[in-house]
Amino acid sequence: xxxxxxxxxxxxxxxxxxxxxxxxxxxxxxxxxxxxxxxxxxxxxxxxxxxxxxxxxxxxxxxxxxxxxxxxxxxxxxxxxxxxxxxxxxxxxxxxxxxxxxxxxxxxxxxxxxxxxxxxxxxxxxxxxxxxxxxxxxxxxxxxxxxxxxxxxxxxxxxxxxxxxxxxxxxxxxxxxxxxxxxxxxxxxxxxxxxxxxxxxxxxxxxxxxxxxxxxxxxxxxxxxxxxxxxxxxxxxxxxxxxxxxxxxxxxxxxxxxxxxxxxxxxxxxxxxxxxxxxxxxxxxxxxxxxxxxxxxxxxxxxxxxxxxxxxxxxxxxxxxxxxxxxxxxxxxxxxxxxxxxxxxxxxxxxxxxxxxxxxxxxxxxxxxxxxxxxxxxxxxxxxxxxxxxxxxxxxxxxxxxxxxxxxxxxxxxxxxxxxxxxxxxxxxxxxxxxxxxxxxxxxxxxxxxxxxxxxxxxxxxxxxxxxxxxxxxxxxxxxxxxxxxxxxxxxxxxxxxxxxxxxxxxxxxxxxxxxxxxxxxxxxxx
Numbered sequence: 001x002x003x004x005x006x007x008x009x010x011x012x013x014x015x016x017x018x019x020x021x022x023x024x025x026x027x028x029x030x031x032x033x034x035x036x037x038x039x040x041x042x043x044x045x046x047x048x049x050x051x052x053x054x055x056x057x058x059x060x061x062x063x064x065x066x067x068x069x070x071x072x073x074x075x076x077x078x079x080x081x082x083x084x085x086x087x088x089x090x091x092x093x094x095x096x097x098x099x100x101x102x103x104x105x106x107x108x109x110x111x112x113x114x115x116x117x118x119x120x121x122x123x124x125x126x127x128x129x130x131x132x133x134x135x136x137x138x139x140x141x142x143x144x145x146x147x148x149x150x151x152x153x154x155x156x157x158x159x160x161x162x163x164x165x166x167x168x169x170x171x172x173x174x175x176x177x178x179x180x181x182x183x184x185x186x187x188x189x190x191x192x193x194x195x196x197x198x199x200x201x202x203x204x205x206x207x208x209x210x211x212x213x214x215x216x217x218x219x220x221x222x223x224x225x226x227x228x229x230x231x232x233x234x235x236x237x238x239x240x241x242x243x244x245x246x247x248x249x250x251x252x253x254x255x256x257x258x259x260x261x262x263x264x265x266x267x268x269x270x271x272x273x274x275x276x277x278x279x280x281x282x283x284x285x286x287x288x289x290x291x292x293x294x295x296x297x298x299x300x301x302x303x304x305x306x307x308x309x310x311x312x313x314x315x316x317x318x319x320x321x322x323x324x325x326x327x328x329x330x331x332x333x334x335x336x337x338x339x340x341x342x343x344x345x346x347x348x349x350x351x352x353x354x355x356x357x358x359x360x361x362x363x364x365x366x367x368x369x370x371x372x373x374x375x376x377x378x379x380x381x382x383x384x385x386x387x388x389x390x391x392x393x394x395x396x397x398x399x400x401x402x403x404x405x406x407x408x409x410x411x412x413x414x415x416x417x418x419x420x421x422x423x424x425x426x427x428x429x430x431x432x433x434x435x436x437x438x439x440x441x442x443x444x445x446x447x448x449x450x451x452x453x454x455x456x457x458x459x460x461x462x463x464x465x466x467x468x469x470x471x472x473x474x475x476x477x478x479x480x481x482x483x484x485x486x487x488x489x490x491x492x493x494x495x496x497x498x499x500x501x502x503x504x505x506x507x508x509x510x511x512x513x514x515x516x517x518x519x520x521x522x523x524x525x526x527x
Contacts, residue, residue: 043077054066054069055115055181057127058178069177079097079101079209112179112180112181142205150212154216172198175201264320272313273299273313279301280301287475292325293317294326298472369394379426386466389410392406393407467505477509478510479525482514484519
Protein backbone atom coordinates (compact mmCIF):
# COMPACT_ATOMS: atom_id res chain seq x y z
CA UNK A 1 0.00 0.00 0.00
CA UNK A 2 2.69 2.58 0.87
CA UNK A 3 4.57 1.78 -2.35
CA UNK A 4 1.43 2.20 -4.43
CA UNK A 5 0.73 5.54 -2.75
CA UNK A 6 4.27 6.74 -3.44
CA UNK A 7 4.01 5.71 -7.10
CA UNK A 8 0.70 7.54 -7.32
CA UNK A 9 2.16 10.74 -5.84
CA UNK A 10 5.14 10.56 -8.21
CA UNK A 11 2.78 10.13 -11.14
CA UNK A 12 0.73 13.14 -10.03
CA UNK A 13 3.91 15.21 -9.63
CA UNK A 14 5.04 14.32 -13.14
CA UNK A 15 1.64 15.26 -14.53
CA UNK A 16 1.73 18.57 -12.66
CA UNK A 17 5.23 19.39 -13.95
CA UNK A 18 4.26 18.39 -17.49
CA UNK A 19 1.20 20.65 -17.32
CA UNK A 20 3.19 23.59 -15.96
CA UNK A 21 6.01 23.22 -18.48
CA UNK A 22 3.87 22.60 -21.53
CA UNK A 23 4.12 26.26 -22.55
CA UNK A 24 7.92 26.33 -22.48
CA UNK A 25 9.62 26.63 -25.86
CA UNK A 26 12.43 24.15 -25.28
CA UNK A 27 13.94 24.63 -28.73
CA UNK A 28 14.18 28.40 -28.28
CA UNK A 29 15.86 28.02 -24.89
CA UNK A 30 18.38 25.56 -26.32
CA UNK A 31 19.04 28.02 -29.14
CA UNK A 32 19.62 30.80 -26.59
CA UNK A 33 21.96 28.53 -24.64
CA UNK A 34 23.99 27.85 -27.77
CA UNK A 35 24.20 31.61 -28.42
CA UNK A 36 25.30 32.15 -24.80
CA UNK A 37 28.28 29.87 -25.35
CA UNK A 38 29.73 31.94 -28.20
CA UNK A 39 33.19 33.48 -27.71
CA UNK A 40 32.43 36.75 -29.50
CA UNK A 41 34.26 40.06 -29.41
CA UNK A 42 31.57 41.69 -27.26
CA UNK A 43 31.72 38.77 -24.82
CA UNK A 44 35.51 39.06 -24.43
CA UNK A 45 35.29 42.85 -24.07
CA UNK A 46 32.70 42.63 -21.28
CA UNK A 47 34.66 39.86 -19.58
CA UNK A 48 37.93 41.83 -19.55
CA UNK A 49 36.20 45.00 -18.38
CA UNK A 50 34.47 43.10 -15.58
CA UNK A 51 37.81 41.53 -14.57
CA UNK A 52 39.55 44.91 -14.35
CA UNK A 53 36.67 46.51 -12.46
CA UNK A 54 36.60 43.60 -10.01
CA UNK A 55 40.37 43.87 -9.47
CA UNK A 56 40.15 47.61 -8.82
CA UNK A 57 37.30 47.06 -6.39
CA UNK A 58 39.29 44.40 -4.55
CA UNK A 59 42.45 46.52 -4.38
CA UNK A 60 40.57 49.59 -3.12
CA UNK A 61 38.37 47.51 -0.80
CA UNK A 62 35.21 48.89 -2.44
CA UNK A 63 32.15 46.64 -2.17
CA UNK A 64 30.16 48.77 -4.62
CA UNK A 65 32.80 48.47 -7.35
CA UNK A 66 33.03 44.68 -6.89
CA UNK A 67 29.24 44.39 -7.20
CA UNK A 68 29.40 46.45 -10.40
CA UNK A 69 31.89 43.97 -11.85
CA UNK A 70 29.54 41.09 -10.99
CA UNK A 71 26.71 42.75 -12.91
CA UNK A 72 28.85 43.35 -16.01
CA UNK A 73 30.34 39.86 -16.15
CA UNK A 74 28.92 37.65 -18.96
CA UNK A 75 30.36 34.43 -17.50
CA UNK A 76 27.01 33.12 -16.20
CA UNK A 77 25.88 32.57 -19.82
CA UNK A 78 28.31 29.77 -20.75
CA UNK A 79 28.02 28.23 -17.26
CA UNK A 80 24.23 27.82 -17.60
CA UNK A 81 24.73 26.60 -21.18
CA UNK A 82 27.12 23.96 -19.88
CA UNK A 83 24.50 22.92 -17.30
CA UNK A 84 21.85 22.59 -20.01
CA UNK A 85 24.25 20.55 -22.16
CA UNK A 86 24.66 18.11 -19.28
CA UNK A 87 20.88 17.75 -18.98
CA UNK A 88 20.18 17.02 -22.64
CA UNK A 89 23.42 15.14 -23.26
CA UNK A 90 24.56 17.51 -25.99
CA UNK A 91 28.31 16.89 -26.16
CA UNK A 92 28.85 19.56 -28.81
CA UNK A 93 27.24 22.24 -26.64
CA UNK A 94 29.08 20.95 -23.56
CA UNK A 95 32.44 21.18 -25.32
CA UNK A 96 31.64 24.65 -26.63
CA UNK A 97 30.50 25.90 -23.21
CA UNK A 98 33.48 24.36 -21.44
CA UNK A 99 35.87 25.86 -23.99
CA UNK A 100 34.39 29.34 -23.48
CA UNK A 101 34.59 28.94 -19.68
CA UNK A 102 38.21 27.76 -19.84
CA UNK A 103 39.23 30.65 -22.11
CA UNK A 104 37.35 33.10 -19.86
CA UNK A 105 39.11 31.80 -16.75
CA UNK A 106 42.52 31.96 -18.43
CA UNK A 107 42.01 35.49 -19.79
CA UNK A 108 40.70 36.80 -16.47
CA UNK A 109 43.56 35.35 -14.42
CA UNK A 110 46.22 36.43 -16.92
CA UNK A 111 44.91 40.01 -17.18
CA UNK A 112 44.43 40.53 -13.44
CA UNK A 113 47.83 38.99 -12.63
CA UNK A 114 49.53 41.32 -15.13
CA UNK A 115 47.69 44.39 -13.80
CA UNK A 116 48.58 43.41 -10.23
CA UNK A 117 52.25 43.29 -11.19
CA UNK A 118 51.96 46.86 -12.47
CA UNK A 119 49.91 48.10 -9.53
CA UNK A 120 51.61 49.65 -6.47
CA UNK A 121 48.77 48.28 -4.32
CA UNK A 122 49.69 44.73 -3.37
CA UNK A 123 48.33 44.51 0.18
CA UNK A 124 45.50 41.96 0.64
CA UNK A 125 42.34 43.91 1.53
CA UNK A 126 39.27 42.75 3.44
CA UNK A 127 37.42 42.17 0.16
CA UNK A 128 40.24 39.90 -1.04
CA UNK A 129 40.61 37.97 2.21
CA UNK A 130 36.84 37.34 2.34
CA UNK A 131 37.12 35.29 -0.87
CA UNK A 132 40.03 32.99 -0.05
CA UNK A 133 38.42 30.74 2.57
CA UNK A 134 35.17 29.32 1.16
CA UNK A 135 33.06 26.99 3.28
CA UNK A 136 29.94 24.88 2.83
CA UNK A 137 27.70 27.95 3.09
CA UNK A 138 29.24 29.30 -0.12
CA UNK A 139 28.22 26.02 -1.76
CA UNK A 140 24.64 26.43 -0.52
CA UNK A 141 24.52 29.99 -1.90
CA UNK A 142 25.70 28.78 -5.30
CA UNK A 143 23.12 25.95 -5.29
CA UNK A 144 20.24 28.33 -4.60
CA UNK A 145 21.51 30.93 -7.08
CA UNK A 146 21.97 28.32 -9.80
CA UNK A 147 18.41 27.11 -9.23
CA UNK A 148 17.06 30.65 -9.55
CA UNK A 149 19.08 31.31 -12.71
CA UNK A 150 17.91 28.13 -14.44
CA UNK A 151 14.25 28.77 -13.56
CA UNK A 152 14.49 32.34 -14.84
CA UNK A 153 16.07 31.14 -18.09
CA UNK A 154 13.32 28.57 -18.64
CA UNK A 155 10.29 30.68 -17.71
CA UNK A 156 11.60 34.10 -18.87
CA UNK A 157 9.71 35.62 -15.91
CA UNK A 158 11.59 38.56 -14.38
CA UNK A 159 14.63 37.19 -16.15
CA UNK A 160 16.68 40.40 -16.14
CA UNK A 161 16.07 41.03 -12.42
CA UNK A 162 16.69 37.40 -11.48
CA UNK A 163 19.83 37.15 -13.61
CA UNK A 164 21.18 40.27 -11.90
CA UNK A 165 20.56 38.76 -8.47
CA UNK A 166 22.16 35.48 -9.50
CA UNK A 167 25.25 37.31 -10.79
CA UNK A 168 25.68 39.12 -7.46
CA UNK A 169 24.96 36.05 -5.32
CA UNK A 170 27.36 33.68 -7.07
CA UNK A 171 30.11 36.20 -7.84
CA UNK A 172 32.16 34.17 -10.32
CA UNK A 173 34.36 37.04 -11.53
CA UNK A 174 35.76 38.41 -8.20
CA UNK A 175 37.21 35.02 -7.13
CA UNK A 176 39.03 34.77 -10.47
CA UNK A 177 40.38 38.29 -9.96
CA UNK A 178 41.60 37.16 -6.53
CA UNK A 179 43.46 34.32 -8.28
CA UNK A 180 45.16 36.86 -10.55
CA UNK A 181 45.96 39.09 -7.57
CA UNK A 182 47.49 36.16 -5.70
CA UNK A 183 49.73 35.23 -8.63
CA UNK A 184 50.67 38.83 -9.43
CA UNK A 185 51.46 39.80 -5.83
CA UNK A 186 53.37 36.66 -4.89
CA UNK A 187 50.65 35.17 -2.66
CA UNK A 188 49.83 31.85 -4.36
CA UNK A 189 47.79 30.56 -1.41
CA UNK A 190 45.41 33.50 -1.78
CA UNK A 191 45.04 32.59 -5.44
CA UNK A 192 44.35 28.96 -4.55
CA UNK A 193 41.61 30.00 -2.14
CA UNK A 194 40.03 32.25 -4.75
CA UNK A 195 40.05 29.47 -7.35
CA UNK A 196 38.44 27.05 -4.87
CA UNK A 197 35.58 29.54 -4.38
CA UNK A 198 35.13 29.93 -8.16
CA UNK A 199 35.19 26.17 -8.73
CA UNK A 200 32.68 25.69 -5.90
CA UNK A 201 30.29 28.16 -7.50
CA UNK A 202 30.81 26.65 -10.96
CA UNK A 203 30.09 23.03 -9.95
CA UNK A 204 27.11 23.95 -7.78
CA UNK A 205 25.52 26.10 -10.49
CA UNK A 206 25.99 23.41 -13.15
CA UNK A 207 24.54 20.66 -10.94
CA UNK A 208 21.48 22.60 -9.77
CA UNK A 209 20.85 23.98 -13.26
CA UNK A 210 21.04 20.41 -14.57
CA UNK A 211 18.35 19.29 -12.11
CA UNK A 212 16.10 22.29 -12.85
CA UNK A 213 16.34 21.76 -16.60
CA UNK A 214 15.47 18.10 -16.08
CA UNK A 215 12.37 19.05 -14.07
CA UNK A 216 11.35 21.38 -16.89
CA UNK A 217 11.30 18.39 -19.26
CA UNK A 218 14.54 18.99 -21.13
CA UNK A 219 15.55 15.56 -22.47
CA UNK A 220 18.30 14.09 -24.64
CA UNK A 221 15.71 13.39 -27.34
CA UNK A 222 15.65 17.13 -28.12
CA UNK A 223 19.07 17.04 -29.78
CA UNK A 224 20.32 15.03 -32.70
CA UNK A 225 23.97 15.15 -31.71
CA UNK A 226 25.83 12.43 -29.85
CA UNK A 227 24.47 12.01 -26.31
CA UNK A 228 25.97 10.77 -23.08
CA UNK A 229 24.02 8.56 -20.60
CA UNK A 230 22.18 10.68 -18.01
CA UNK A 231 23.19 8.40 -15.15
CA UNK A 232 26.88 8.85 -15.93
CA UNK A 233 26.46 12.61 -16.28
CA UNK A 234 24.84 12.89 -12.86
CA UNK A 235 27.40 10.51 -11.37
CA UNK A 236 30.27 12.70 -12.59
CA UNK A 237 28.74 15.89 -11.23
CA UNK A 238 27.70 14.26 -7.96
CA UNK A 239 31.17 12.84 -7.39
CA UNK A 240 32.85 16.18 -8.05
CA UNK A 241 30.39 17.96 -5.75
CA UNK A 242 30.94 15.42 -2.97
CA UNK A 243 34.72 15.71 -3.22
CA UNK A 244 34.40 19.49 -3.25
CA UNK A 245 32.23 19.47 -0.14
CA UNK A 246 34.91 17.79 1.99
CA UNK A 247 37.34 20.75 2.22
CA UNK A 248 34.41 23.19 2.46
CA UNK A 249 32.93 21.37 5.45
CA UNK A 250 36.40 21.13 7.00
CA UNK A 251 36.88 24.90 6.62
CA UNK A 252 33.49 25.61 8.21
CA UNK A 253 34.15 23.25 11.13
CA UNK A 254 37.58 24.80 11.67
CA UNK A 255 36.16 28.32 11.68
CA UNK A 256 33.35 27.39 14.08
CA UNK A 257 35.79 25.65 16.41
CA UNK A 258 38.04 28.71 16.41
CA UNK A 259 35.10 31.01 17.21
CA UNK A 260 34.06 28.72 20.07
CA UNK A 261 37.63 28.61 21.37
CA UNK A 262 37.92 32.41 21.24
CA UNK A 263 34.63 32.85 23.12
CA UNK A 264 35.78 30.51 25.89
CA UNK A 265 39.08 32.32 26.27
CA UNK A 266 37.30 35.69 26.30
CA UNK A 267 35.02 34.51 29.11
CA UNK A 268 37.95 33.58 31.37
CA UNK A 269 39.92 36.74 30.55
CA UNK A 270 37.00 39.03 31.37
CA UNK A 271 36.33 37.17 34.60
CA UNK A 272 39.88 37.79 35.87
CA UNK A 273 41.00 40.98 34.13
CA UNK A 274 37.85 43.12 33.87
CA UNK A 275 37.98 44.89 37.25
CA UNK A 276 36.05 48.13 37.70
CA UNK A 277 38.32 51.13 38.32
CA UNK A 278 41.34 48.82 38.15
CA UNK A 279 41.82 47.07 34.80
CA UNK A 280 40.22 46.53 31.40
CA UNK A 281 40.98 44.15 28.52
CA UNK A 282 41.63 46.21 25.39
CA UNK A 283 42.31 43.33 23.01
CA UNK A 284 43.41 39.73 22.71
CA UNK A 285 44.25 37.13 20.08
CA UNK A 286 44.23 33.33 20.10
CA UNK A 287 46.59 31.23 17.99
CA UNK A 288 46.93 27.45 17.78
CA UNK A 289 50.32 25.95 17.01
CA UNK A 290 51.81 22.49 17.60
CA UNK A 291 48.95 21.41 19.84
CA UNK A 292 49.27 24.45 22.10
CA UNK A 293 47.03 27.49 22.42
CA UNK A 294 48.81 30.84 22.52
CA UNK A 295 46.85 33.72 24.06
CA UNK A 296 48.11 37.30 23.74
CA UNK A 297 46.25 39.80 25.91
CA UNK A 298 46.52 43.58 26.19
CA UNK A 299 45.30 45.09 29.47
CA UNK A 300 45.04 48.68 30.67
CA UNK A 301 45.56 48.58 34.41
CA UNK A 302 46.13 50.88 37.38
CA UNK A 303 48.48 48.41 39.05
CA UNK A 304 50.32 45.66 37.18
CA UNK A 305 49.19 42.08 37.78
CA UNK A 306 51.74 39.87 39.50
CA UNK A 307 53.30 36.88 37.80
CA UNK A 308 51.38 34.56 40.10
CA UNK A 309 48.04 35.99 38.94
CA UNK A 310 49.13 35.55 35.33
CA UNK A 311 49.99 31.90 35.98
CA UNK A 312 46.61 31.32 37.63
CA UNK A 313 44.80 32.76 34.60
CA UNK A 314 46.90 30.60 32.27
CA UNK A 315 46.12 27.53 34.35
CA UNK A 316 42.37 28.23 34.41
CA UNK A 317 42.23 28.77 30.63
CA UNK A 318 44.08 25.49 30.13
CA UNK A 319 41.69 23.69 32.48
CA UNK A 320 38.68 25.23 30.75
CA UNK A 321 39.92 24.22 27.28
CA UNK A 322 41.54 20.94 28.28
CA UNK A 323 44.71 21.92 26.38
CA UNK A 324 48.16 23.36 27.02
CA UNK A 325 48.02 27.16 27.07
CA UNK A 326 50.75 29.79 26.85
CA UNK A 327 49.56 33.21 28.08
CA UNK A 328 51.33 36.44 27.16
CA UNK A 329 49.94 39.31 29.24
CA UNK A 330 50.88 42.78 27.97
CA UNK A 331 50.07 45.34 30.65
CA UNK A 332 49.77 49.08 30.05
CA UNK A 333 49.80 51.24 33.17
CA UNK A 334 47.29 54.02 32.55
CA UNK A 335 47.87 56.04 35.74
CA UNK A 336 51.13 57.16 37.26
CA UNK A 337 50.19 56.89 40.92
CA UNK A 338 50.46 59.76 43.38
CA UNK A 339 53.54 61.48 41.90
CA UNK A 340 52.77 65.14 41.46
CA UNK A 341 54.50 67.61 39.10
CA UNK A 342 57.13 69.85 40.58
CA UNK A 343 55.61 73.01 42.10
CA UNK A 344 57.73 75.48 40.20
CA UNK A 345 56.95 73.97 36.80
CA UNK A 346 53.23 73.76 37.57
CA UNK A 347 53.26 77.47 38.29
CA UNK A 348 54.92 78.19 34.96
CA UNK A 349 52.50 75.96 33.04
CA UNK A 350 49.34 77.33 34.65
CA UNK A 351 50.15 81.05 34.43
CA UNK A 352 52.51 81.19 31.50
CA UNK A 353 54.90 83.22 33.74
CA UNK A 354 57.61 82.40 36.22
CA UNK A 355 56.74 82.57 39.91
CA UNK A 356 57.54 86.02 41.32
CA UNK A 357 59.08 84.57 44.45
CA UNK A 358 61.89 83.03 42.46
CA UNK A 359 63.85 84.62 39.65
CA UNK A 360 64.80 81.49 37.70
CA UNK A 361 66.82 81.58 34.52
CA UNK A 362 65.68 79.95 31.28
CA UNK A 363 68.29 77.24 31.82
CA UNK A 364 66.81 76.41 35.24
CA UNK A 365 63.27 76.23 33.84
CA UNK A 366 64.50 74.03 30.99
CA UNK A 367 66.28 71.70 33.40
CA UNK A 368 63.15 71.46 35.56
CA UNK A 369 60.99 70.76 32.49
CA UNK A 370 63.45 68.13 31.22
CA UNK A 371 63.24 66.20 34.49
CA UNK A 372 59.45 66.16 34.29
CA UNK A 373 59.42 65.25 30.60
CA UNK A 374 61.64 62.24 31.27
CA UNK A 375 59.01 60.97 33.70
CA UNK A 376 56.22 61.77 31.24
CA UNK A 377 58.08 59.98 28.45
CA UNK A 378 58.34 56.84 30.58
CA UNK A 379 54.58 56.86 31.15
CA UNK A 380 53.86 57.50 27.48
CA UNK A 381 56.06 54.59 26.38
CA UNK A 382 54.21 52.30 28.79
CA UNK A 383 51.04 53.28 26.95
CA UNK A 384 52.38 53.17 23.37
CA UNK A 385 54.62 50.09 23.72
CA UNK A 386 56.19 48.61 21.64
CA UNK A 387 56.18 51.90 19.71
CA UNK A 388 58.89 53.98 21.38
CA UNK A 389 58.76 57.73 22.01
CA UNK A 390 61.80 59.10 20.19
CA UNK A 391 61.45 62.65 21.49
CA UNK A 392 59.06 64.82 23.47
CA UNK A 393 58.94 68.60 23.62
CA UNK A 394 57.11 71.15 25.75
CA UNK A 395 56.30 74.77 24.94
CA UNK A 396 54.26 77.59 26.44
CA UNK A 397 53.70 81.26 25.77
CA UNK A 398 53.57 84.40 27.86
CA UNK A 399 49.77 84.40 27.90
CA UNK A 400 47.82 81.69 29.76
CA UNK A 401 46.78 78.83 27.52
CA UNK A 402 47.27 75.13 26.87
CA UNK A 403 50.77 73.73 27.01
CA UNK A 404 52.07 72.76 23.58
CA UNK A 405 53.38 69.20 23.68
CA UNK A 406 55.05 67.61 20.65
CA UNK A 407 55.74 63.88 20.57
CA UNK A 408 57.81 61.96 18.00
CA UNK A 409 56.52 58.38 17.96
CA UNK A 410 58.34 55.51 16.25
CA UNK A 411 55.36 54.08 14.39
CA UNK A 412 54.58 53.61 10.68
CA UNK A 413 50.84 54.36 10.74
CA UNK A 414 48.94 57.30 12.26
CA UNK A 415 47.18 57.33 15.61
CA UNK A 416 43.43 56.92 15.76
CA UNK A 417 41.32 59.67 17.32
CA UNK A 418 40.83 57.51 20.42
CA UNK A 419 44.57 56.93 20.80
CA UNK A 420 45.33 60.63 20.38
CA UNK A 421 42.67 61.51 22.98
CA UNK A 422 44.09 58.94 25.41
CA UNK A 423 47.60 60.41 25.10
CA UNK A 424 46.29 63.95 25.57
CA UNK A 425 44.37 62.95 28.70
CA UNK A 426 47.44 61.26 30.15
CA UNK A 427 49.54 64.38 29.54
CA UNK A 428 46.91 66.69 31.03
CA UNK A 429 46.62 64.53 34.12
CA UNK A 430 50.39 64.39 34.51
CA UNK A 431 51.07 68.08 33.80
CA UNK A 432 47.87 69.34 35.47
CA UNK A 433 47.16 71.83 32.66
CA UNK A 434 45.26 71.71 29.34
CA UNK A 435 47.42 70.30 26.55
CA UNK A 436 47.61 70.92 22.81
CA UNK A 437 49.17 67.71 21.45
CA UNK A 438 51.04 67.29 18.16
CA UNK A 439 52.29 63.83 17.18
CA UNK A 440 54.91 63.23 14.50
CA UNK A 441 55.73 59.75 13.21
CA UNK A 442 59.15 58.22 12.67
CA UNK A 443 60.06 54.78 11.31
CA UNK A 444 59.16 52.00 13.72
CA UNK A 445 62.21 49.94 12.72
CA UNK A 446 65.62 51.34 11.80
CA UNK A 447 67.14 50.78 8.36
CA UNK A 448 67.99 47.12 7.84
CA UNK A 449 71.70 46.35 7.59
CA UNK A 450 73.21 43.30 5.86
CA UNK A 451 76.73 41.99 6.39
CA UNK A 452 79.21 41.12 3.65
CA UNK A 453 77.71 37.64 3.26
CA UNK A 454 74.25 39.05 2.68
CA UNK A 455 72.93 38.00 6.10
CA UNK A 456 71.08 40.25 8.51
CA UNK A 457 73.28 42.03 11.02
CA UNK A 458 72.88 41.40 14.74
CA UNK A 459 71.70 44.97 15.23
CA UNK A 460 68.91 44.56 12.67
CA UNK A 461 67.78 41.23 14.12
CA UNK A 462 67.69 42.74 17.61
CA UNK A 463 65.65 45.70 16.36
CA UNK A 464 63.15 43.49 14.51
CA UNK A 465 62.56 41.42 17.66
CA UNK A 466 60.07 44.17 18.60
CA UNK A 467 57.71 42.66 16.02
CA UNK A 468 56.94 39.83 18.44
CA UNK A 469 55.58 42.39 20.92
CA UNK A 470 53.12 44.02 18.52
CA UNK A 471 49.63 44.32 20.07
CA UNK A 472 47.51 41.42 18.90
CA UNK A 473 50.55 39.60 17.51
CA UNK A 474 52.24 39.89 14.09
CA UNK A 475 49.12 38.49 12.40
CA UNK A 476 47.24 41.71 13.14
CA UNK A 477 49.65 43.75 10.99
CA UNK A 478 50.81 44.03 7.38
CA UNK A 479 54.54 44.18 6.60
CA UNK A 480 55.96 46.00 3.58
CA UNK A 481 59.55 45.07 2.75
CA UNK A 482 61.31 47.66 0.59
CA UNK A 483 64.74 47.06 -0.89
CA UNK A 484 66.82 48.69 -3.61
CA UNK A 485 70.19 48.46 -5.30
CA UNK A 486 71.74 45.58 -7.16
CA UNK A 487 71.09 43.18 -4.25
CA UNK A 488 67.59 44.53 -3.63
CA UNK A 489 65.69 41.42 -4.69
CA UNK A 490 67.95 39.08 -2.72
CA UNK A 491 67.76 41.26 0.38
CA UNK A 492 63.96 41.49 0.11
CA UNK A 493 63.63 37.68 -0.12
CA UNK A 494 65.98 37.25 2.84
CA UNK A 495 63.93 39.71 4.90
CA UNK A 496 60.65 37.97 4.00
CA UNK A 497 62.03 34.57 5.07
CA UNK A 498 63.31 36.00 8.34
CA UNK A 499 59.96 37.62 9.15
CA UNK A 500 58.07 34.40 8.43
CA UNK A 501 60.43 31.80 9.88
CA UNK A 502 61.93 33.61 12.87
CA UNK A 503 59.26 36.12 13.90
CA UNK A 504 56.10 34.17 13.06
CA UNK A 505 54.70 36.64 10.52
CA UNK A 506 52.06 35.00 8.24
CA UNK A 507 53.19 34.77 4.61
CA UNK A 508 50.03 36.56 3.42
CA UNK A 509 50.92 39.57 5.59
CA UNK A 510 54.28 40.26 3.92
CA UNK A 511 54.69 42.22 0.68
CA UNK A 512 58.05 42.93 -0.95
CA UNK A 513 58.54 45.85 -3.35
CA UNK A 514 61.52 47.38 -5.12
CA UNK A 515 62.40 51.01 -4.54
CA UNK A 516 64.89 53.50 -5.97
CA UNK A 517 68.26 53.84 -4.29
CA UNK A 518 69.95 51.36 -2.01
CA UNK A 519 69.28 49.78 1.37
CA UNK A 520 66.30 47.97 2.84
CA UNK A 521 63.57 48.72 5.35
CA UNK A 522 60.42 47.19 6.84
CA UNK A 523 57.17 49.14 7.30
CA UNK A 524 54.66 47.80 9.83
CA UNK A 525 51.03 48.84 9.33
CA UNK A 526 47.92 47.87 11.24
CA UNK A 527 45.43 45.85 9.18
